[in-house]
Amino acid sequence: MKIWLPKPSACLPSLKGLALLLAASCAISSQAASDINSKIKQQSLALEQQVIAWRRDIHQHPELGNREFRTAKLVAEHLEKLGIEVQTGVAHTGVVGILRGNQASPVIAIRADMDALPVSEQVDLPFASKVTTLMDGEKVGVMHACGHDNHVAILMGVAELLASMRDQLPGTVKFIFQPAEEGPPPGEQGGAELMVKQGVMSKPTPDAVIGLHVMPFPVGSVYYTKGSAMASQDDFSITVKGKQTHGAMPWGGVDPIVAASQVVLGLQTVPSRQLNITAGPTIVTVGKIAGGVRSNIIPDKVEIVGTVRTLMPDAQEEIHHKIRHTAEHIAAATGAKAEVEFQNGYPVTYNNPELTDKMVAKLQQQLGSDRVKAIPASMGSEDFSYLAQKAPGFFFMLGIVPADQDPVTAAKNHSPYFYADEAALQVGVEALSTLAVDFLKKH
Ligand SMILES: [Zn+2]
Numbered sequence: 001m002k003i004w005l006p007k008p009s010a011c012l013p014s015l016k017g018l019a020l021l022l023a024a025s026c027a028i029s030s031q032a033a034s035d036i037n038s039k040i041k042q043q044s045l046a047l048e049q050q051v052i053a054w055r056r057d058i059h060q061h062p063e064l065g066n067r068e069f070r071t072a073k074l075v076a077e078h079l080e081k082l083g084i085e086v087q088t089g090v091a092h093t094g095v096v097g098i099l100r101g102n103q104a105s106p107v108i109a110i111r112a113d114m115d116a117l118p119v120s121e122q123v124d125l126p127f128a129s130k131v132t133t134l135m136d137g138e139k140v141g142v143m144h145a146c147g148h149d150n151h152v153a154i155l156m157g158v159a160e161l162l163a164s165m166r167d168q169l170p171g172t173v174k175f176i177f178q179p180a181e182e183g184p185p186p187g188e189q190g191g192a193e194l195m196v197k198q199g200v201m202s203k204p205t206p207d208a209v210i211g212l213h214v215m216p217f218p219v220g221s222v223y224y225t226k227g228s229a230m231a232s233q234d235d236f237s238i239t240v241k242g243k244q245t246h247g248a249m250p251w252g253g254v255d256p257i258v259a260a261s262q263v264v265l266g267l268q269t270v271p272s273r274q275l276n277i278t279a280g281p282t283i284v285t286v287g288k289i290a291g292g293v294r295s296n297i298i299p300d301k302v303e304i305v306g307t308v309r310t311l312m313p314d315a316q317e318e319i320h321h322k323i324r325h326t327a328e329h330i331a332a333a334t335g336a337k338a339e340v341e342f343q344n345g346y347p348v349t350y351n352n353p354e355l356t357d358k359m360v361a362k363l364q365q366q367l368g369s370d371r372v373k374a375i376p377a378s379m380g381s382e383d384f385s386y387l388a389q390k391a392p393g394f395f396f397m398l399g400i401v402p403a404d405q406d407p408v409t410a411a412k413n414h415s416p417y418f419y420a421d422e423a424a425l426q427v428g429v430e431a432l433s434t435l436a437v438d439f440l441k442k443h
Pocket residue numbers: 146182413414
């Protein structure tokens with residue numbers, strides 16, 4: 001059965017004679033909308049225990065980026081059981097499901113990332129991870145310390161919920177289970193960028209893409225930022241090359257330590273003097289500087305390693321140019337030479353303003369206005385940004401801090417003490433399902 005909803009403008013009485021008729025049709029349509037909204041709520045509650053069980057299972061069996069074999073199998077088998085078209089092996093271990101409703105378009109994509117982190121879990125849970133791996137020859141634990149286990153379980157629940165009402169879905173839902181959000185292993189490609197290269201945002205092409213991330217905010221609510229929501233991220237390395245000489249005779253060489261020191265300070269003028277700060281904050285951080293072996297030898301080179309983050313969309317190239325220009329010319333002024341390289345760019349995660357307004361209004365209607373909160377942008381980064389470059393995107397945060405804990409002191413993502421209150425899972429299923437259904441009906 002297809003539920004008909006008039007366009008919102010049809011609910012504004014324009015002609016006196018039609019006022020009664022319109023009022024009646026608006027009453028019917030809002031009734032239909034509230035029917036489906038309450039159905040989503042009920043079904044998300046009915047699925048809650050199953051979603052919790054999936055999440056515990058995934059939590060106990062975490063897998064690092066590009067190695068999500070077990071998780072991908074669990075997801076693929078579940079989607080197949082629901083009668084959803086499934087593609088596996090996308091960007092190594094990614095799984096894409098296509099749920100076709102009663103018409104082909106519009107298309108909405110929903111993304112969940114699947115990878116865990118090399119962190120040894122310290123939370124006392126019956127389903128805590130005991131998995132370990134070798135990194136650089138050392139044994140470390142593997143843990144869903146960023147909470148992606150929650151994202152996978154929630155999206156499996158959303159798939160089940162939406163599959164049960166496929167006859168009422170006026171469009172297509174694409175489920176994107178993505179590997180390696182935290183970055184692929186060295187020497188490999190992966191994550192959303194590789195999924196996009198392999199065509200995840202085409203055939204069928206999504207008209208919007210949405211996703212969520214668990215964050216240490218109070219459980220029960222969702223949190224959003226309009227426009228630039230999370231920063232871009234690029235790491236850089238600068239090699240400052242001088243000429244080795246005696247520490248007592250610096251004029252006999254070129255001192256790369258003094259040159260590198262000036263480069264570090266000069267880089268701070270990129271955000272503070274060279275970029276329009278009102279267009280969005282930018283941070284340049286030098287996290288490592290290394291050179292020299294002892295007090296009386298001026299070495300021949302210094303390595304500088306850092307990261308640059310910005311909330312200015314599409315400014316990465318410009319910032320790279322300014323960093324390169326600043327480092328090269330400061331080094332040159334001392335007689336040294338700076339070689340600058342950039343790695344691992346993630347774009348700005350940009351929440352399309354128009355889509356954000358619509359989705360926030362829908363979330364407020366479904367969850368209640370007091371459970372949908374605007375927050376400032378984060379200087380953290382997310383590769384959901386690659387998907388949101390291909391279609392209007394909306395990425396929001398799901399609170400997971402238990403009511404009796406202080407979110408300020410709660411363990412942050414990537415901590416070995418990171419803990420997610422399972423009450424968040426039902427909220428996530430309800431929120432994503434509501435947004436998907438509403439988008440298909442109104443787009
Ligand atoms: Zn993370």
